[in-house]
Amino acid sequence: MTPITTKLERIVVLLDDTTSTAEQQLPWARLIAAGRDIPLTLFHVVEASRVGEPIEVAKAMARDYLELVATRLRAEPGSPAVDVVVEDGLVQEEWREYSAANPGSLLIAADFYEPGGTHSLRYKPLDGVLGACPTPLLVVPPRAEVPNAIERVVVGTGGDELADAVADYVHTQAAPGVDIIEVEAIERGHLPDHQLIELKPALTDDYISIRGKAGPVILAVARLRDAQLIVVGAHTKGAIRTLLVGSTSQWLARNSDRPVLIVPEQWVSEAAN
Numbered sequence: 001m002t003p004i005t006t007k008l009e010r011i012v013v014l015l016d017d018t019t020s021t022a023e024q025q026l027p028w029a030r031l032i033a034a035g036r037d038i039p040l041t042l043f044h045v046v047e048a049s050r051v052g053e054p055i056e057v058a059k060a061m062a063r064d065y066l067e068l069v070a071t072r073l074r075a076e077p078g079s080p081a082v083d084v085v086v087e088d089g090l091v092q093e094e095w096r097e098y099s100a101a102n103p104g105s106l107l108i109a110a111d112f113y114e115p116g117g118t119h120s121l122r123y124k125p126l127d128g129v130l131g132a133c134p135t136p137l138l139v140v141p142p143r144a145e146v147p148n149a150i151e152r153v154v155v156g157t158g159g160d161e162l163a164d165a166v167a168d169y170v171h172t173q174a175a176p177g178v179d180i181i182e183v184e185a186i187e188r189g190h191l192p193d194h195q196l197i198e199l200k201p202a203l204t205d206d207y208i209s210i211r212g213k214a215g216p217v218i219l220a221v222a223r224l225r226d227a228q229l230i231v232v233g234a235h236t237k238g239a240i241r242t243l244l245v246g247s248t249s250q251w252l253a254r255n256s257d258r259p260v261l262i263v264p265e266q267w268v269s270e271a272a273n
Contacts, residue, residue: 008038008173009104011080014095015044015066024110026069027146028138028259030076032106034149039081040073041105042066045094046086059086092129099133103267108138111253130234130250134266139253141260147228152179154222156214156232156248166233166263181225184209185217215251222258231261233268 011033013025029040044062051058063086070082087094099107109129129137155170157163167182174180186199186209202209208221222230234249252260 007104008036008106010039010041010102010106012041012043012098012102012105012107014107014109015042024142025108025140026073028140028144029108030073030079031146031150032138033080034078037080039083041083041085042070043085043095043098044087045091046088047091048088055088059088062086092132095129096132096134099129099135103135105135106138107133107135108140111139111141130253130262134264136264136267137262139256139260139262141256141258144258150175150178150228152181152225152227153229153231154181154183154218154225154227156218156230157182157184158214162233162235162265162268165268166231169263170231179225180206181221181227182207183218183221185214186211187213214248215255218248219252219256222256227258229259229261230256231263234262234264 011029013029032038033040044066046055046058046062048055053061063084066084066086070084073079073082085098095107099105130139153170153174155167157167167180170180184207186196188196190196191199196211199211201211210217218230218232221227230252232249232252249260249262253262
């Protein structure tokens, strides 16, 4: 797979039926945009079935709140350009359409599942876009601590073309001095059991290869090495791409206590063409 060359052109904070979720995502958007001349979009979708007001009234109120947030952001020293987009329709469809129309975008979505806890039954637009948006998606878990800077990143690898392309992209895009740790989990089935038992782990500063399931192994390394960000590629599943995402990225999106950047296979493939 050819190295990714798509330039990051915009950071998009995705908001569903509650505009206040911006407070969970904005600190991470500012952190990623720091030192880069990248505009920021606050993108909110009003879904008629989920509001108690006429749709135009709901959109007007959402826009007022987001303009208030944008005004605060614009007043900060070194703030990127900030704009507000308010649409009506089905949240998942609007997010997917925006992603497809803006291939240089990094999408940021909040996840309200408690890591390691019982999954909430709350309406979750994020469930429908994991693996469906054709651009990278950063999932921010509840109460994720925002560092002053991203100093350490864990990248899931697996020896395939997608993993190699994602790892190369992280190395080229990371700021100078950022530690990048590549993690490969050797799962049962990758090798015959007798070879798996005899396998020796690799434990270095920048590369770890151990036996175990990919999601838990990657998260464990991120915790042990105090990484602020996890990056993984997401394989898609043919015609039902919009419903399924690679099990590792989905597990991490649901269980990680720190943000997970999911790079979809489609984005890598299109970036290479």
